[in-house]
Amino acid sequence: MARVIVDVMPKPEILDPQGKAVTGALQRLGFDGLTVRQGKRFEVEVDGELTDERLGQVREAAEKLLANTVIEAFDVRVEQ
């Protein structure tokens, strides 16, 4: 079974309050100079052989449901 990773991140121009909160907490803990943006990682197990068509379906799923492309960018890659 193949595993496909979908990373979803807020677009750079979109405010990321969660990332800002984590950045602030890191600073308070003494981790200077670390700026965080927080996104989501989806691990998708694909039944059967991972053909280009199947990968295309994962891409379609990412665009339709996993990410909201109004505010988020996504990246699809096969885990080796």
Add this chain to the structure above:
Amino acid sequence: MSRIGVVTFPGSLDDHDARRAVTLAGHEPVALWHAHESLQGVDAVILPGGFSYGDYLRCGAIARFSPIMTEVIQGAEQGLPVLGICNGFQVLCESHLLPGALIRNDVRTFVCRDQPLRVDSVDTVWTNAFTPGQQITIVLKNGEGGYVADPDTITRLEGENQVVFRYQQDNPNGSLNDIAGITNARGNVVGLMPHPEHNMEQLTSPSLDGRAFFTSLERFLGAAIVA
């Protein structure tokens, strides 16, 4: 008397209040279940507040694909009046019936207060009983109410008079251009973060400004029948 449907998703909270508001406004509330595929011939639909599907993935993202939404989207595209309140607004954005998206409040906390608003567009099914520029107060309560959209969309919304409500005094959540509610080009679909269904009764509300939403709908439906 009109029949107004209120959709209940798993995790909806304000569906009962919305149905009660419909009754207080003198109409017949019709409970619609997310898993059903019929709108039962209602004259209008309200998507209520709450946390549909636990807000998993993104607010409104999973509710948008529930069976009843296929009917709501189809109806809305043909002119059916649809009002999305809070989570309902998020569902409308996820459904692409309204442009843009709602993200976590910039203050990073849940905000609950009586919110002053200005009515900027009365050219909608749900706001024609207000006067342009009218100052109203409606309950606001959400964690993810920051309205965002790309600059072209914001320009279009402003240019086409599709910004319906704007936050007054201070912006509670970082929404672009203080946007609290918007409408589609046709004016039959309105989404807003504040909760007009909580502003229907003297006992529990600082204002009765929620009532005009229903007066507006009555006017529209009345005019539609005459026409």
